[in-house]
Amino acid sequence: MAGKKVVGLLVGRENTFPGPFLDMVNQRGADVGVTAELAVFGGTSELEPPRHAVIVDRISHEIPYYRAHLKSAALLGTAVINDPFWWEADEKFFECTLARKLGVAVPKTVVLPNKDYIPDIDHQKSLRNLKYPMDWERIVAYTGLPAVLKPNTGGGWKDVYIVHSIDQLLSAFDQTGKKTMILQEFIDWDDYVRCICIGRTNIMPLRYNPRAPFEERYVISQPVEGPLHEHAIRDAGTLVEALGYDMDTVEFAVKDGVLYAIDFLNPAPDFDNFSIKEDNFRWVLEKMTDLVIAYALGDKTPPWRDEHRWWKHVEKGPTHDALRA
Numbered sequence: 001m002a003g004k005k006v007v008g009l010l011v012g013r014e015n016t017f018p019g020p021f022l023d024m025v026n027q028r029g030a031d032v033g034v035t036a037e038l039a040v041f042g043g044t045s046e047l048e049p050p051r052h053a054v055i056v057d058r059i060s061h062e063i064p065y066y067r068a069h070l071k072s073a074a075l076l077g078t079a080v081i082n083d084p085f086w087w088e089a090d091e092k093f094f095e096c097t098l099a100r101k102l103g104v105a106v107p108k109t110v111v112l113p114n115k116d117y118i119p120d121i122d123h124q125k126s127l128r129n130l131k132y133p134m135d136w137e138r139i140v141a142y143t144g145l146p147a148v149l150k151p152n153t154g155g156g157w158k159d160v161y162i163v164h165s166i167d168q169l170l171s172a173f174d175q176t177g178k179k180t181m182i183l184q185e186f187i188d189w190d191d192y193v194r195c196i197c198i199g200r201t202n203i204m205p206l207r208y209n210p211r212a213p214f215e216e217r218y219v220i221s222q223p224v225e226g227p228l229h230e231h232a233i234r235d236a237g238t239l240v241e242a243l244g245y246d247m248d249t250v251e252f253a254v255k256d257g258v259l260y261a262i263d264f265l266n267p268a269p270d271f272d273n274f275s276i277k278e279d280n281f282r283w284v285l286e287k288m289t290d291l292v293i294a295y296a297l298g299d300k301t302p303p304w305r306d307e308h309r310w311w312k313h314v315e316k317g318p319t320h321d322a323l324r325a
């Protein structure tokens, strides 16, 4: 066996997942030469032999230096969960188009020009490609009212507005500054399901109540069953496979039997035990542990390996082993 394989974890302020995850990987990895640790970086050089066979990235969207490190580490052979290149490029509007092409229902959605720009933008000279004024009537005729105005990238329910009229839409839009926003048909759902997706094939549909306080949203007492369960697994699986996310949650608002995918851009999903509850927390720990050990041992390859153009121009192979040997 070539050297010990180290799994690194990058986290923000979450506290319930990291310890038990590292413990489980260390326990299960002991016999096969895999260990796990909180990764620690501080200034990376270009060809620095990557310490980690695998890195589970739960925070590079907020700590850009981690992302810079991860892109280089990926090139040098580290299996990064999730692909730092794709995560950075991904957006909700693109995902809506992708869902439609894949035959997964999504609310009718329009991407909007920004409200504000950096000071260098001259409204007369720099925006000649923009239609002005905006045809709000036409946009709203497509999405209907009420509609949801929300950021094209982002999370944590920040800047999500439900608007009931064009007046409300305009006053919400006026507050969006430089953010690119989408306007989306509001699905007046009669049921709501959130799927925790790990390794693209392990999909756990859970009943979810977005109207409840944060810690009470996963409704464990009402399991998702029957055709709804099957349908959620099928559509969530289709989306995460196409997106290549090994960690994600996919939310569906259900209306008249149609599952509308609402939010599936969650590449660092909430894994806290107080939120997803104990049984699901165990399931997440087990599936994440299986995945990182398989990647560490080379039994599985991350979905993004070889998919970027530059892979064709660099030496392939188990660079991680070669560098660590």
Ligand SMILES: Nc1ncnc2c1ncn2[C@@H]1O[C@H](COP(=O)(O)OP(=O)(O)O)[C@@H](O)[C@H]1O
Residues within 6 Å of the ligand: 107, 148, 150, 154, 155, 156, 157, 158, 160, 184, 185, 186, 187, 188, 210, 251, 253, 262, 263
């Ligand atoms: N089109 C929609 N129809 C109905 N509810 C929606 C719609 N879009 C968002 N929501 C509600 O708002 C919440 C936050 O929106 P979401 O797209 O998940 O933003 P974020 O990325 O900030 O989590 C969702 O969980 C859902 O409850």
Ligand SMILES: [Mg+2]
Residues within 6 Å of the ligand: 155, 156, 157, 263
């Ligand atoms: Mg969301």
